[in-house]
Amino acid sequence: MVTGSLAAATLAFIWLARKVSHSGPPLPDTQASLDKTAKNQVEHIFDNEFREELRNRGRLHFEKVIGENAMFLQQDLRQTTAQLNDYMRGEIMRTLQEEFKKYEQSISDAKQIALQSIDKTIATIDQQRDFLESQLHTQSEAQKLRIITQFERAMASILNHYIVQALGDQIDISDQLDFILAELEKNKADILEDIKRGA
Amino acid sequence: MELKLPLSVIGPGEISRLQREITSLEDYFIQAQASKGEGLAPPRLSRMLDELASTNKVNLLDRKARNDTRTGLAKLSETSPTIHLSFAADPPPKALERILIWLRENIHPNLLVRVGLQPNIAAGCVLRTANQIFDMSLKSRFASQQDYLLKLIDGALNERSQ
Numbered sequence: 624m625v626t627g628s629l630a631a632a633t634l635a636f637i638w639l640a641r642k643v644s645h646s647g648p649p650l651p652d653t654q655a656s657l658d659k660t661a662k663n664q665v666e667h668i669f670d671n672e673f674r675e676e677l678r679n680r681g682r683l684h685f686e687k688v689i690g691e692n693a694m695f696l697q698q699d700l701r702q703t704t705a706q707l708n709d710y711m712r713g714e715i716m717r718t719l720q721e722e723f724k725k726y727e728q729s730i731s732d733a734k735q736i737a738l739q740s741i742d743k744t745i746a747t748i749d750q751q752r753d754f755l756e757s758q759l760h761t762q763s764e765a766q767k768l769r770i771i772t773q774f775e776r777a778m779a780s781i782l783n784h785y786i787v788q789a790l791g792d793q794i795d796i797s798d799q800l801d802f803i804l805a806e807l808e809k810n811k812a813d814i815l816e817d818i819k820r821g822a
Numbered sequence: 823m824e825l826k827l828p829l830s831v832i833g834p835g836e837i838s839r840l841q842r843e844i845t846s847l848e849d850y851f852i853q854a855q856a857s858k859g860e861g862l863a864p865p866r867l868s869r870m871l872d873e874l875a876s877t878n879k880v881n882l883l884d885r886k887a888r889n890d891t892r893t894g895l896a897k898l899s900e901t902s903p904t905i906h907l908s909f910a911a912d913p914p915p916k917a918l919e920r921i922l923i924w925l926r927e928n929i930h931p932n933l934l935v936r937v938g939l940q941p942n943i944a945a946g947c948v949l950r951t952a953n954q955i956f957d958m959s960l961k962s963r964f965a966s967q968q969d970y971l972l973k974l975i976d977g978a979l980n981e982r983s984q
Binding site for chain 1: 903905909913914917929945946947956958968972
């Protein structure tokens, strides 16, 4: 922009100088002197001071443009950064949510499997317990019955033995005669049969 | 000669004793005949032999009667059925006599009985023939009634547990 301004100013000056010089037919000497004068005037107008000023103006304008562009660039950068941040945040959130969902699903599946396994284990343990309980009950009943039977037999044997020992030979055979004769009478047929067979 | 056994003759032991007595009586008569009766004391006859002679109306002074009796005893010893009766204690003679009467009236008139002891039968008797044993003891009665006793014990136990 600065360069454009400078070029426009130069062209305007040249056009003005030519206008002035073409106002009448210049003489050859005059022409030469006019050229020389113009040249001097140009050098006089565009002296170092003017050039420095133009340079300063250009610098300032350039700085202004640069500043404005930098501001725009900064804003743009900020906006881009913010968008990028939002995008990154969104992407990260989405990814994290997906991962969390997967993780939750995995945990849920593992939990389900663990619960099923626990249920099966509980059912198996219950079955085993029921089986053991019934087996134990059967065995204990059998053992109880065996002990009672054994006890009863032992008790009967003890009682018999005790009575036989207690009676010993204390009962007079005379007192037993009725019993003996009754028993003989009861076995009479068998005894007779046996005696006949023996004879 | 068919002899009838008195109740004092219980078993084969008594038959043998009677045979020995008749033999010694016979010996006495032979010796008395040889020595003309000098210095010889007549043998004492047992009550059993007396009863045998009186039951069968036998004159033991008669040689033939003695021989017949001896022969009859030998025959009885061989042919009479013998049973074995065991008691818990020695039976009194009167009781044994009643049993013998029953046996000779109901089983066989010349039945011989060997008497034995079996203290563990408590009461009653065990009769053993050649082929069989008739356990008529209290012990056997207890054994046969054991199921009833078991029922009683069982009932008592159940009553207590309730």
